[in-house]
Amino acid sequence: MKVSVVKNVLDANDRIAADNRELFDRNKVYVINLMSSPGAGKTSLVERTIMALRNKYKIGVIEGDIQDTYDADRIAKLNIPVVQINTGGACHIDGNMIREALPTFDLSKTDLLIVENVGNLVCPAEFKIGENVKIMLLSTPEGADKPAKYPLMFQESAALLINKIDLIPYVDFDLKKAKRDALSLHKDLKIFEVSCKTAAGLDAWTSWLTKRIDAFKK
Amino acid sequence: MHELYLAESILNIVQEYATLQHFSKVNSILLSFGRLSCIESKSLQFAFEVQAKNTSAENASLDFQILPAIIHCFSCEKDLEVETYSAICPKCGGEEVILTGGTEELQILEMDVD
Numbered sequence: 001m002k003v004s005v006v007k008n009v010l011d012a013n014d015r016i017a018a019d020n021r022e023l024f025d026r027n028k029v030y031v032i033n034l035m036s037s038p039g040a041g042k043t044s045l046v047e048r049t050i051m052a053l054r055n056k057y058k059i060g061v062i063e064g065d066i067q068d069t070y071d072a073d074r075i076a077k078l079n080i081p082v083v084q085i086n087t088g089g090a091c092h093i094d095g096n097m098i099r100e101a102l103p104t105f106d107l108s109k110t111d112l113l114i115v116e117n118v119g120n121l122v123c124p125a126e127f128k129i130g131e132n133v134k135i136m137l138l139s140t141p142e143g144a145d146k147p148a149k150y151p152l153m154f155q156e157s158a159a160l161l162i163n164k165i166d167l168i169p170y171v172d173f174d175l176k177k178a179k180r181d182a183l184s185l186h187k188d189l190k191i192f193e194v195s196c197k198t199a200a201g202l203d204a205w206t207s208w209l210t211k212r213i214d215a216f217k218k
Numbered sequence: 219m220h221e222l223y224l225a226e227s228i229l230n231i232v233q234e235y236a237t238l239q240h241f242s243k244v245n246s247i248l249l250s251f252g253r254l255s256c257i258e259s260k261s262l263q264f265a266f267e268v269q270a271k272n273t274s275a276e277n278a279s280l281d282f283q284i285l286p287a288i289i290h291c292f293s294c295e296k297d298l299e300v301e302t303y304s305a306i307c308p309k310c311g312g313e314e315v316i317l318t319g320g321t322e323e324l325q326i327l328e329m330d331v332d
Contacts, residue, residue: 001330002329003328003331005327008325009227009324010323012227090288092220126220126255126323147305151254151321180305181304184289186314187316
């Protein structure tokens with residue numbers, strides 16, 4: 001006997017993500033799901049973003065890592081509420097992990113929640129967590145072939161930050177190709193060229209983000 | 219790596235349907251996903267076999283409908299199926315292309331059950 005199903009396999013996760021989203025909407029919390037390879041500079045970007053926006057918004061951070069609390073310790077030093085999720089081997093954060101981390105935050109007093117996903121270019125793109133936007137970071141030493149190799153991640157992201165732009169003289173990174181390939185996957189992708197080390201280009205990123213948060217909170 | 223989680227999710231959906239529609243044995247499950255969606259069918263099959271032990275889906279086969287990766291080229295105005303993705307049109311070398319298919323997420327389409 002044939003049984004017709006036609007159901008997304010990740011439907012259960014999508015439902016939890018939708019519940020999270022409802023909770024965020026009720027409390028007017030803007031949520032970023034930040035994704036990249038390991039070592040692309042996610043935590044540095046979170047630190048820079050906090051420093052730029054902390055006087056304007058109340059910020060919370062969720063750090064996802066397979067193990068240890070190294071990243072969360074860095075954020076806690078800035079006196080920002082932070083929860084470390086140790087996925088214990090799982091290669092991504094899912095909706096349920098976020099749901100379990102939320103009681104730590106006073107959502108009614110949070111404007112911006114930054115979720116730093118596990119460093120991985122495959123799985124995090126598939127799992128919704130209830131975010132407003134997915135943001136992707138690609139660092140120049142990784143190479144310009146990443147959009148072609150991991151198309152889903154670039155398709156799903158609203159903005160791409162090309163980080164470590166200061167290293168371009170030393171690494172073979174074809175900026176034109178990276179941008180062209182990324183835009184062919186997602187024509188409305190907003191691209192920023194930044195360096196979290198020198199702070200180059202970060203103003204454009206934070207003002208883009210500010211506009212989005214303000215529009216959401218209106 | 220995500221195949222473990224996907225296999226578990228497939229089994230949960232199968233159990234849900236088994237309870238609702240009162241079947242006890244699943245013979246096969248038809249799934250679909252886009253060629254570029256980073257799902258490895260052999261890993262998924264293996265993860266599924268391991269987790270399906272002692273359930274109604276033990277020994278069920280997974281069949282895959284893999285959806286093609288399609289690009290549209292704005293220079294030659296053609297839609298082309300590609301094996302691997304590149305932002306250059308394999309036909310005319312045009313650099314203005316867009317991916318229009320191939321990253322569809324994993325879906326269960328139907329099951330064959332007793």
